[in-house]
Every structure is written in C-alpha cells, then in structure tokens.
Amino acid sequence: xxxxxxxxxxxxxxxxxxxxxxxxxxxxxxxxxxxxxxxxxxxxxxxxxxxxxxxxxxxxxxxxxxxxxxxxxxxxxxxxxxxxxxxxxxxxxxxxxxxxxxxxxxxxxxxxxxxxxxxxxxxxxxxxxxxxxxxxxxxxxxxxxxxxxxxxxxxxxxxxxxxxxxxxxxxxxxxxxxxxxxxxxxxxxxxxxxxxxxxxxxxxxxxxxxxxxxxxxxxxxxxxxxxxxxxxxxxxxxxxxxxxxxxxxxxxxxxxxxxxxxxxxxxxxxxxxxxxxxxxxxxxxxxxxxxxxxxxxxxxxxxxxxxxxxxxxxxxxxxxxxxxxxxxxxxxxxxxxxxxxxxxxxxxxxxxxxxxxxxxxxxxxxxxxxxxxxxxxxxxxxxxxxxxxxxxxxxxxxxxxxxxxxxxxxxxxxxxxxxxxxxxxxxxxxxxxxxxxxxxxxxxxxxxxxxxxxxxxxxxxxxxxxxxxxxxxxxxxxxxxxxxxxx
Numbered sequence: 474x475x476x477x478x479x480x481x482x483x484x485x486x487x488x489x490x491x492x493x494x495x496x497x498x499x500x501x502x503x504x505x506x507x508x509x510x511x512x513x514x515x516x517x518x519x520x521x522x523x524x525x526x527x528x529x530x531x532x533x534x535x536x537x538x539x540x541x542x543x544x545x546x547x548x549x550x551x552x553x554x555x556x557x558x559x560x561x562x563x564x565x566x567x568x569x570x571x572x573x574x575x576x577x578x579x580x581x582x583x584x585x586x587x588x589x590x591x592x593x594x595x596x597x598x599x600x601x602x603x604x605x606x607x608x609x610x611x612x613x614x615x616x617x618x619x620x621x622x623x624x625x626x627x628x629x630x631x632x633x634x635x636x637x638x639x640x641x642x643x644x645x646x647x648x649x650x651x652x653x654x655x656x657x658x659x660x661x662x663x664x665x666x667x668x669x670x671x672x673x674x675x676x677x678x679x680x681x682x683x684x685x686x687x688x689x690x691x692x693x694x695x696x697x698x699x700x701x702x703x704x705x706x707x708x709x710x711x712x713x714x715x716x717x718x719x720x721x722x723x724x725x726x727x728x729x730x731x732x733x734x735x736x737x738x739x740x741x742x743x744x745x746x747x748x749x750x751x752x753x754x755x756x757x758x759x760x761x762x763x764x765x766x767x768x769x770x771x772x773x774x775x776x777x778x779x780x781x782x783x784x785x786x787x788x789x790x791x792x793x794x795x796x797x798x799x800x801x802x803x804x805x806x807x808x809x810x811x812x813x814x815x816x817x818x819x820x821x822x823x824x825x826x827x828x829x830x831x832x833x834x835x836x837x838x839x840x841x842x843x844x845x846x847x848x849x850x851x852x853x854x855x856x857x858x859x860x861x862x863x864x865x866x867x868x869x870x871x872x873x874x875x876x877x878x879x880x881x882x883x884x885x886x887x888x889x890x891x892x893x894x895x896x897x898x899x900x901x902x903x904x905x906x907x908x909x910x911x912x913x914x915x916x917x918x919x920x921x922x923x924x925x926x927x928x929x930x931x932x933x934x935x936x937x938x939x940x941x942x943x944x945x946x947x948x949x950x951x952x953x954x955x956x957x958x959x960x
Contacts, residue, residue: 514837516548520555521841523588526580541594549595556592560585632842632849639835639856646831650824657817664810668878671803674796675881678888684789687897691777695900698773702903705766705910708759712913715756719920722749723927730930733937742934746927753924756917763910774902786897793892800889804882811878832860 541549563585567578590602726745729738839853 512545512548515544516552518841519552519591523556523559523584523591525846526583527844541599553592553595556588556595559588560592563588632846632852635838635842636852636856639831639838640859642831643856643859646824646828650821650828653817653820653824657814657821660810660814660817664807664814667803667807667810671800671807671878671881671885674800674803675885675888677796678793678885678892681789681793681888681892684786684892684895687786687895690780691897691900694773694777694780695898698770698777698900698902701766701770701773702906705763705770705906706903708763708766709906709909709913711759712756712763713909713916715752715759716916716920719749719752719756720923722746722752723923723930726930726934727927730933730937733933736938739934739938742930742937746931746934749924749927753917753920756913756920760910760913760917763913767906767910770902770906777900786895790893790895793889797886797889797893800882800885804879807878828860832857835860 544552563581567573567581567585573581586605590605593599594602722745726742726749729742729745733739733742835853835857839857843850843853
C-alpha cells in the first residue's frame with residue numbers, strides 16, 4: 474500500500490465516524506424538519522449504502538426519487554458532499570493501484586457507480602439511480618450480480634467502535650439496574666419487617682382490648698360490695714336497737730316484780746318477759762344475716778383484689794403507652810420506606826425505558842450494518858441477545874395495598890388509646906362494718922346472759938300470782954328461757 478492509502482483511510486474513517494455519530498444521534502434530531510419522516514435516519518442509511526459494496530437499498534429509505542426530492546436541503550447538501558468525497562477517494566484508489574485484484578476493482582466500480590447515480594439524483598436527475606436499482610434488483614438485489622462486500626480495516630474499526638459503545642451503555646445499564654434492584658429489595662425487606670412489627674402491635678392491642686371492660690366489671694363488683702356492707706351494717710344496727718328494747722322490757726319487768734300486788738302486775742311482768750325474749754331472738758337472726766352479708770362483702774373484696782392483680786391495669790397502660798410511641802415510629806418509618814420504594818420503582822422503570830431505547834437503536838444499527846457487512850452479524854447477534862436475555866430490568870409491580878398499613882396503624886392507635894383511657898373505679902371495704910358487727914355480737918351475748926340471770930323475775934311473778942290465788946297458769950321459767958336462749 475503506497476502513501477496515498479493513508480489519506481484514503483483517514484477519509485474513510487471520517488466518513489464512518491460521521492455515520493456512527495449520525496446513527497447515535499438520530500433519535501435526538503428525528504422529526505426536526507418533518508414530523509412524519511426521520512430524515513437524519515434516511516440520510517445515514519443512504520451514506521451507509523454508498524459506502525458499502527451492496528446494491529440492496531435499505532427499505533427504510535422508501536422510493537429514492539421521492540425521498541431525495543423531499544429531503545431537507547441541509548441534509549441533502551451534506552449527502553452531496555459525501556458523494557463527492559467518495560468519488561474522489563474511489564477514483565484515487567483506482568488510479569493509484571492498477572494492480573488491484575478483480576474483486577476489489579469490481580467493488581470499487583460498483584461504489585463509483587452508486588455514488589455517481591446518487592449525486593445525479595440529488596441534482597434533480599433520479600432516472601439513472603432508478604435504472605441502477607431496477608437493473609440490480611432484476612439481477613437479485615446484488616446477491617449474484619454484485620461482488621460480496623469486503624469490510625476494510627477502517628470499516629471494521631468503526632464497526633468495533635460502535636459495538637463497543639453499545640456494549641458500554643449496556644454494561645452501565647446492567648450495573649445501574651442491579652444496584653437499584655438491590656436497593657429496592659433492601660427497602661422491601663425493611664418495610665416487611667416493619668409491617669410485621671406493626672401487625673404484632675396491632676394484635677397485642679386487640680388482645681388487650683378485653684381490659685377495656687375493667688370499669689364495667691369492677692363497678693358491678695363495687696356496687697355488690699357496697700350493697701353487702703350496707704345490709705350487714707343495717708342488720709348489726711338492728712341488733713343494737715334490739716338490745717335497747719330487750720333491756721327496757723327487762724328493766725320494767727324487774728321493777729314490777731319488786732312490787733307485785735295485783736294481777737295486772739303479774740300480766741305486765743309476763744308480757745315484758747315475752748317481749749324481751751322475742752327481741753333477743755330477733756337479735757340472733759339479725760346478727761346471723763349481718764354475718765352472712767359481711768361474708769359476701771369479704772368475698773367480693775377478695776374477687777376485686779384478685780381481678781386487679783390479674784388485670785394489672787397500670788402495667789397494661791404503661792405497655793400501651795410504650796407501644797403507642799413505637800407505633801408512631803413504625804408508621805413513620807413504613808411511610809418513608811414506601812415512598813423510597815416508589816422512587817426506586819420509578820428509577821427502575823426509567824432504566825427499563827432507556828434499555829428499550831438502546832435495544833431499538835441496536836436493532837436499527839444491526840439492520841443497517843448486517844446487509845452491508847454480513848461478517849459483522851455474529852457480533853450484532855451477541856449484543857442483541859445480551860439486551861434480550863441478560864438485561865433483566867422488569868420493575869417489580871407496584872403494591873396495590875400501599876395504604877393497608879395506614880389503616881392498620883389507625884386501628885391499632887384507636888385500640889391503644891382506648892386502653893389508655895380506661896379508668897377503673899376504686900372501691901374498698903368499709904372498716905366500720907366489722908366493728909359494728911363485733912359490737913352487735915357482744916350486745917347479743919350480753920342480752921342472752923341477762924335473760925339467763927333474770928329468771929327470778931318470772932319466779933317472782935309466779936309467787937305473786939300464787940299469793941293472789943290466780944287461776945291462770947303462768948309460763949314456766951324453762952319454757953321462757955328456752956324461747957329466748959335457743960334463738
């Protein structure tokens with residue numbers, strides 16, 4: 474290769490680099506002059522066509538005459554300049570290298586003819602280009618009538634550079650997607666753990682909700698205790714009142730017995746004795762009822778103490794207060810994690826969109842390059858397979874239950890607040906009850922002793938009656954004593 478090949482390589486590399494740049498920038502300038510046709514893309518495909526030894530015009534160009542007539546003048550002028558440069562380069566190579574082999578000379582002749590016909594078409598004479606395309610189409614689209622394209626070192630370098638750029642972008646997207654997926658997975662795991670803790674708090678609050686019945690249960694027990702104590706005190710007071718009645722009756726009987734002169738005195742003594750024994754019997758009954766009521770009160774107090782010990786309302790409320798504080802922190806953390814997950818999903822979707830755009834660019838570049846340079850097909854296939862198989866950028870589905878956790882937070886907070894609002898009534902046994910019952914028991918015992926000691930009253934009444942010659946029999950002391958002592 475002589476010195477003239479160096480400028481030729483520089484020109485060819487410049488043409489290829491411009492073609493690569495146009496291919497990479499084509500999405501950005503598409504539709505600049507026409508909303509319906511990507512003229513930059515058409516120009517790039519025409520440049521690739523006149524630089525390659527193939528007669529198969531890219532299908533995206535459409536009818537060449539219509540495409541060249543409607544092409545914007547700015548792009549048309551650049552394409553004409555490219556044709557002139559190619560013509561000079563091809564003619565220089567043919568003149569400088571008469572020893573070229575037949576395949577290469579046939580390839581250069583084909584390139585020379587393509588560039589000349591395209592230049593004529595750009596100058597308003599498309600008939601030659603149409604005849605050229607028609608002729609080669611009849612010959613098999615260049616498959617049999619034109620020589621097999623041979624990629625030069627410069628063209629191979631440009632192709633490798635383009636493939637390298639695509640691979641670099643692919644690797645960058647893969648790395649970015651992998652990092653973002655790890656970020657999303659980490660956020661999802663953290664949110665799952667927080668949601669589990671939230672469920673535990675909500676479950677505890679729901680289970681502890683039975684404590685909210687504390688006021689109702691304890692109020693009922695307190696009312697029962699109060700009623701039992703009131704009844705016990707009332708019966709004990711009745712015993713004390715009976716003591717007074719009994720003593721008054723005995724006192725009057727003794728006074729009459731000391732000065733018994735008439736039958737009326739005898740009858741009064743006996744009535745007062747019967748009154749005293751009846752009062753003593755009623756005192757015994759009242760004291761029994763008082764003891765029974767006091768026992769009910771004692772059992773109620775024990776039930777209240779046991780219930781308070783089991784419930785431990787203060788401890789439950791302290792736990793509820795701590796869990797409510799933690800619930801607030803968990804709900805805030807879950808909200809932040811959900812927002813971060815949504816941002817991560819947006820990022821993954823943006824990466825996916827960028828990958829789709831890259832895949833489309835690679836497919837367009839492959840569609841342009843493989844027909845011109847069949848030997849590059851394995852490399853393009855490998856790149857496209859990497860995009861299809863290796864680049865896993867499908868973003869996880871957005872959760873439709875994003876706000877379920879907020880409802881659970883609300884329910885748990887309501888349960889916890891209800892626990893904190895519980896105010897159990899405080900009630901205790903009345904200490905006076907036992908004291909009054911003890912006094913009543915002592916009064917009852919004292920009355921019984923006095924009844925036993927006052928038997929002489931009845932004896933005096935009997936003597937008085939016998940001295941008066943009374944016909945009516947008097948009650949025996951044993952019968953009267955039995956009436957008062959057994960009850």
